Every structure is written in C-alpha cells, then in structure tokens.
Amino acid sequence: MRKDVSFRSDGRLLLGHLYLPDHLAAGERLPAVVVAGPASSTKGQAPAVYSQRLSELGYAAIAFDHTSYGESEGTPRTDEDPFTKIEDIKSAATFLSCRPEVDAARIAAVGVCAGGGYAPAAAVADRRIKAVATVSGLPDLRATVIAAGDWRAIMSAAQDARESYQATGRATYVPFLADGQLDPWRENGKNFYLTDRNQDPNWRNQTLLWSYDKMIQFSALDTVELLAPTPLLVIAGDQAETLGQSQAIYAKAREPKELFLTEGGTHFDFYDQPQYLTPALAKIDAFFKQHL
Secondary structure (H helix, E strand, C coil): EEEEEEEEECCEEEEEEEECCCCCCCCCCCEEEEECCCCCCCCCCCHHHHHHEEEECCCCCEEEEECCCCCCCCCCCCCHHHHHHHHHHHHHHHHHHHHCEEEEEEEEEEEEHHHHHHHHHHHHHHHCCCEEEECCCCCHHHHHHCCCCCHHHHHHHHHHHHHHHHHHHCCCCEECCCCCCCCCCHHHHHHHHHHCCCCCCCCCEEHHHHHHHHHHCCCHHHCHHHCCCEEEEEEEEECCCCHHHHHHHHHHCCEEEEEEECCCCCCCCHHHHHHHHHHHHHHHHHEEECCC
C-alpha cells in the first residue's frame, strides 16, 4: 500500500510516498528504508520502484521529492545540492522514526546513482541509519564534474548565474541531458529519462547552473571511511559506466562492507529493469536482514 506523506527539512515541506506491506498486522513495527534517488530524480522514478519492491519484502520504505524537486518546496528549482539532499535524508529518517509502523531501531538507507553518495554521507553523521546499500552508485560528484570538461569555466559560469539571479530574480538552468551528448552514459540515460520508462510527470530535464559549484565540493569518498561500523553494501553491474565509482567507494570504506557485482547491467538498467532489480533487491534484503 502507498500513503501520501509529508515532512519538513530545514523548514521546507517535502512530499513523499510511504510504501507499506499490504498485510500489516495491528501494532506491527517494521524495519524501514529511506530511498535516495539519482541526481535530478523525482519520487516517481527509481525511488518509487525500489520503495514498492522493498515494501513487498516486508519493509516500510519512503520515496520523496528532495528540496526543490517535484512536488516539494524549495527555490530556485532543481538545485542539485548534495549537502541539502543529505539533510533531506536525515529528515526522512526522522520522519520514519516517528511513524507507528516503524521500528526506529531498524532504519536503513538505499541510494541509487548520486543517492549512492548522499546516503552513505548522511549515515556517517546520522547513526540512526543502521545499514546502507548503494546501487549503480555515483558517489564522487567532484570527479564527475571535473571529468565533464573545463571545470574552471563551469565554475565561472556558475558564479555568473548566481549574480544574474541576484540582479534579475531569474534562475539559469542547463539541460540535465542535452542534445548532442553522445557518450554511452548519457545515451543510456536518455533511454530512461526521455522515454516511457520515466513514470514521473513532475521530472524536469534541467539542473540549476550553480549547482555545479556545489557538486564539485562533494565526494562521499572523503568521509566513507568514517561510516564503519555501519555496514555498507555496494551493488553494480559489471557493464555499468559508473562501475569505477562503485569500486572506489568500496575500496575506501572500512569493514563491514560487501561488493556485489552482477553479470551484465549498465548504470541505468538498475533503475527499473526487472532482470537487474530482482537480484539487487534480493541482495539488499539479505544484507538488511543480517544487519538490522
């Protein structure tokens, strides 16, 4: 079953969906999962897919729109701010801990793509999160921005956009997936976001330009060694364009940790394709049952 819910994060109202098993006994208290989605994502995409499947496995799971995304408050819109998103994850954990259906001592987090950096970073500080799983993780946004090209020019453009917003009140956006980008990662992304695989009409193909000067400051690799003793599960396909980032966060983390690679599977296959979701979720379920 799915319930419309809301909670506040740094004073802003965030809207989400709480997924629960269809047959919930009176007074039953469930293990719970905060699902953090990819960069640019909204709750009806991968967060909904994972939350629904987790509820079928017996968890309470929340998918929500981060600050400035989808139906949640926050301006300017579509601001990919890692530090705000980390606070949103902590706020979602607080929301879950206060729900009558949830066992507050058994809260975990699943992060997909950039959420695979935000979730472990949140859990370093928020010890209510007792286990973390990442799927097709993109935890090192600093490296991602630098690899995109002349990062100093990107920073200069971001500062110009800040000044323009101050002067005019109009935010400057760039496409999240632009025409003419032919590398495999972006082409596979278009096959998800720009097709009917994308089930959320609230998603926008845009990113606030000065988000990039926040993203370049963030890498979960900076802090993941502090995550222990909270256990970390890292899941990726062996054909994923981001496999190197999954391997990097696994290498930096301390025990207890586990790396689970599937045969085949690109980055975006793990957003919604059943042949990759099913083994990933089975592994997450076994890992959480062991550690929650």
